[in-house]
Structures are given as structure tokens and as C-alpha cells.
Amino acid sequence: MTKSRFPANRTPEIGAFFQRDRNWHPPAFTPAYKTSVLRSPQRPLLSLDNTLSELTGPVFGHNILGELDNDLIYNFAGPGESAIGPRILVYGRVLDERGIGVAGALLEIWQANAGGRYRHKKETYLAPLDPNFGGCGRTITGEDGSYCFRTVQPGPYPWPNGPNDWRPAHIHFSIFGHGFAQRLITQMYFEGDPMIWRCPIVRTINDRRAIEGLTAALDMEATMPMDARAYKFDIVLRGRRSTPFENRIEGS
Amino acid sequence: MVQGLSRLKESASQTAGPYVHIGLTPNFVGISGVYERDLGAAMVADKTKGERIRVNIRVIDGAGSPLKDALVEIWQADAAGIYNSPSDLRGSADPNFTGWGRLPTDMTTGECMFETIKPGRVPFFDGRKMAPHLTVWIVARGINIGLHTRMYFGDEETANAEDPVLMRIEQRERVSTLVAPRDGDIYKFDIHLQGMNETVFFDI
Numbered sequence: 001m002t003k004s005r006f007p008a009n010r011t012p013e014i015g016a017f018f019q020r021d022r023n024w025h026p027p028a029f030t031p032a033y034k035t036s037v038l039r040s041p042q043r044p045l046l047s048l049d050n051t052l053s054e055l056t057g058p059v060f061g062h063n064i065l066g067e068l069d070n071d072l073i074y075n076f077a078g079p080g081e082s083a084i085g086p087r088i089l090v091y092g093r094v095l096d097e098r099g100i101g102v103a104g105a106l107l108e109i110w111q112a113n114a115g116g117r118y119r120h121k122k123e124t125y126l127a128p129l130d131p132n133f134g135g136c137g138r139t140i141t142g143e144d145g146s147y148c149f150r151t152v153q154p155g156p157y158p159w160p161n162g163p164n165d166w167r168p169a170h171i172h173f174s175i176f177g178h179g180f181a182q183r184l185i186t187q188m189y190f191e192g193d194p195m196i197w198r199c200p201i202v203r204t205i206n207d208r209r210a211i212e213g214l215t216a217a218l219d220m221e222a223t224m225p226m227d228a229r230a231y232k233f234d235i236v237l238r239g240r241r242s243t244p245f246e247n248r249i250e251g252s
Numbered sequence: 253m254v255q256g257l258s259r260l261k262e263s264a265s266q267t268a269g270p271y272v273h274i275g276l277t278p279n280f281v282g283i284s285g286v287y288e289r290d291l292g293a294a295m296v297a298d299k300t301k302g303e304r305i306r307v308n309i310r311v312i313d314g315a316g317s318p319l320k321d322a323l324v325e326i327w328q329a330d331a332a333g334i335y336n337s338p339s340d341l342r343g344s345a346d347p348n349f350t351g352w353g354r355l356p357t358d359m360t361t362g363e364c365m366f367e368t369i370k371p372g373r374v375p376f377f378d379g380r381k382m383a384p385h386l387t388v389w390i391v392a393r394g395i396n397i398g399l400h401t402r403m404y405f406g407d408e409e410t411a412n413a414e415d416p417v418l419m420r421i422e423q424r425e426r427v428s429t430l431v432a433p434r435d436g437d438i439y440k441f442d443i444h445l446q447g448m449n450e451t452v453f454f455d456i
């Protein structure tokens with residue numbers, strides 16, 4: 001992680017990040033998602049202007065990536081084998097709130113297999129493991145913030161919360177921007193899935209538009225012919241102030 | 253009507269869930285052969301400058317139990333107080349120190365132990381020096397949006413007393429929730445999500 005791996009033709013930005021809209025994000029305490037009850041801070045968050053500790057963040061170089069890291073159909077499969085399930089591409093861009101592509105953003109994803117089963121020791125769902133599917137992938141965005149994964153569409157699965165709660169099909173995303181204050185984990189849902197609006201985790205978000213913003217659109221124009229359909233999923237990270245007029249004393 | 257500002261909204265957060273390890277520390281849960289090693293597991297190398305320390309972190313829920321399925325990330329300056337980030341324009345950080353670490357809490361004890369170095373002091377935005385600290389970010393099942401806090405060092409009383417962030421905390425008895433006591437080379441940082449000792453979390 002050295003500075004030289006940062007895209008060379010961009011000047012690093014150092015402006016403060018836009019304030020997070022806490023009414024848009026889910027609140028910490030959401031009793032319909034039961035686990036949140038004992039895990040939600042109850043005191044108000046302490047608001048803090050960004051310092052260097054939040055304005056900076058780790059940068060990851062393409063040298064950490066293996067060739068199949070963004071191809072979940074093959075990155076865990078045995079020789080000559082591949083994961084079972086509907087083959088899809090998940091592609092899009094990482095943007096910031098100003099609409100500017102975020103270059104060099106590390107994206108890490110994880111998901112259940114096509115039957116809705118995770119490869120994890122705490123997982124007890126009766127759907128079988130796929131011996132050729134691990135369930136993790138990662139990539140780094142290009143100069144314009146674009147990225148692409150190939151995977152299988154995950155299945156829905158039941159989970160212990162209410163007596164009959166099911167997760168909609170989803171892919172978990174972890175995203176690094178350029179500052180640690182942009183750090184984000186979220187989930188991608190699939191257009192047209194009737195399970196989305198029933199899910200207590202989805203419904204921790206109060207604003208319907210915020211949920212729609214996590215729902216990927218089927219894009220038949222971006223399919224790989226005779227291989228995989230495509231879903232487009234753009235991710236938005238916090239924007240940062242550009243400071244044409246300096247009004248702060250920067251650190252020594 | 254006026255012109256629109258044409259800003260986008262940040263993607264809404266969703267919980268990392270119980271299987272966060274599959275994506276972020278796959279080798280830890282036995283998914284081997286995809287990534288050579290789990291990212292962020294090693295912060296220091298032989299040549300890293302600075303005082304070697306260990307930081308033991310637990311995340312404790314409202315019933316007093318440590319979370320056994322949490323994931324903790326830390327971000328810190330190098331021994332000279334420089335961040336290994338293009339956005340730190342003050343100089344080059346120690347090339348042998350990433351400044352970033354990531355560990356899952358142990359599935360039995362709920363602890364994780366970072367091996368790192370003690371960071372130098374970093375200026376606040378007005379130029380005053382902050383006390384040495386780690387930025388800490390926590391996600392887990394049941395946490396809807398990642399929690400930001402800081403860990404300060406128990407043996408830095410003088411620096412802590414003049415730290416501009418700690419000075420912002422109105423209820424002075426809560427300052428201690430951010431200060432980890434030292435025992436040998438280990439700092440022990442218990443993060444309380446709720447209760448009498450609820451840790452100060454930041455909206456940054």
C-alpha cells in the first residue's frame with residue numbers, strides 16, 4: 001500500500017466528507033430485527049468534524065488481486081468444474097455523492113450459493129453446499145469507478161428472527177473509498193424479488209427510495225451471450241467538499 | 253422552481269450479518285485457496301518502525317456478553333504520525349507499515365488481538381496535536397451501520413488531557429470509555445455497545 005499505486009493522474013482530495021444522512025441509513029435500534037436490540041448504541045453519537053484520521057484511508061493495489069478473484073463461478077471450483085446456479089454478471093460503478101467515479105475502490109462481496117446456503121460453520125440451513133462454490137469475491141474499481149463480478153444468483157434462505165422470516169436473494173458488499181469515513185457495508189437485492197419488502201433487515205431502512213437504491217436492475221444489454229445475464233448495481237459513497245477557498249488551517 | 257443540485261444519496265448501509273467472515277476473512281472460516289491470506293491480518297513487518305504493541309479488543313453487547321461474530325478494523329498513523337494514504341499530504345509514511353488492520357473476534361472468547369505499533373501524534377484540523385489513537389470500526393450481525401470509535405492509550409495521560417477530540421466529550425466520565433489501559437505490551441480495549449459504560453461512538 002504505497003502512494004505510487006494510487007491512480008497517477010488524479011490529485012488526492014483532502015476535503016471533508018458530506019455529513020451522513022442518518023435518516024436515510026437504518027437506525028441502530030430496529031426491534032423487528034431482533035439482534036439489533038442488544039447491539040445498538042443508545043446514547044447519541046458524538047459529531048466530529050473530519051480530521052486526518054477520517055479523511056485518509058488505506059489504498060489497495062491491483063497487485064493483491066488474483067486472476068479469478070472477481071469470478072465466483074470459478075474461484076473456488078475444482079479443475080474443469082464450476083458453481084451451479086443461474087449465471088449472472090454484477091457490474092456497475094462506485095460513485096460519490098457528487099456523481100464522480102471513485103477509482104481504486106476495493107470491493108469485497110460474499111453470498112450464499114444458488115440454494116441459499118452459506119459455506120460457514122455457523123450455518124444450519126438444510127440446503128446443500130455446492131462443492132464448487134466458496135462464496136467470496138473481490139475487485140478494485142477502474143479509473144471511472146467501474147467494476148464487474150461474475151457469479152451465480154444466490155437463493156433466498158430462512159433465518160432465525162420471526163417464526164418464518166426469509167432473506168430475499170442478496171449479495172453482501174464491503175466498500176473502501178479514499179477516506180476511512182467512507183467505509184461502508186451494504187447488500188444488493190435483485191429487481192422484481194417479492195421477498196425484498198417482507199424482509200425485516202431490508203425494512204430497517206425507513207425510506208423506500210433508499211431500498212430501491214440497493215436493488216440492482218436486470219440489464220439485458222449487458223449480458224454475456226449464451227453465458228450470463230447481467231444486473232447493474234451502482235454504489236454511492238459519501239462525497240467530499242472541494243475547497244476552492246481555503247478557510248481552515250491545515251495541519252503542519 | 254430552482255435548479256437541482258444533482259447530488260446522489262449515499263448507498264444505505266445494511267448489516268454485515270453473521271457470515272461476514274466469508275467475504276472479509278475467508279481463510280479464518282476455512283475457505284482456503286481463493287485468497288492467499290486474509291487482508292489486514294498482518295500490519296507489521298520486520299522493518300516496521302516504532303514501538304511494538306498488541307491491542308486486545310472485545311465488543312460487548314447490552315447483556316454483557318462479548319460478540320463472537322464481530323469484525324473489527326483499525327486505521328492508524330505510523331510511528332511518526334503520518335498516514336499511509338494519498339490523502340495525507342504531509343509526507344511519506346513508513347513503507348513497511350500499512351496502518352490498517354482487520355480481525356474477526358474469536359468465536360469462543362470474543363477477543364481479537366492486533367499486533368501493531370504505537371502511532372505518532374497527528375494534527376487536528378486547527379493544527380493542535382491529537383493524542384496517539386487508533387480509529388476503530390465495528391460491524392456485526394445486529395449492527396445496521398458500522399460503528400466508528402477511537403482508542404486512546406492509557407499511558408499517554410498528558411497527551412490525552414490536551415486531545416481536542418476527547419475535550420469535546422461533555423460528560424467527562426465517558427472519556428475513559430475510549431482509553432485502553434496498558435498491561436505490559438498489551439492495551440486492552442473493551443467496547444461497550446450499551447449500558448452504564450457505553451463507549452462513545454462518533455458521527456464523522
Ligand SMILES: [Fe+2]
Nearest residue numbers: 167170172269
Ligand atoms: Fe446474507
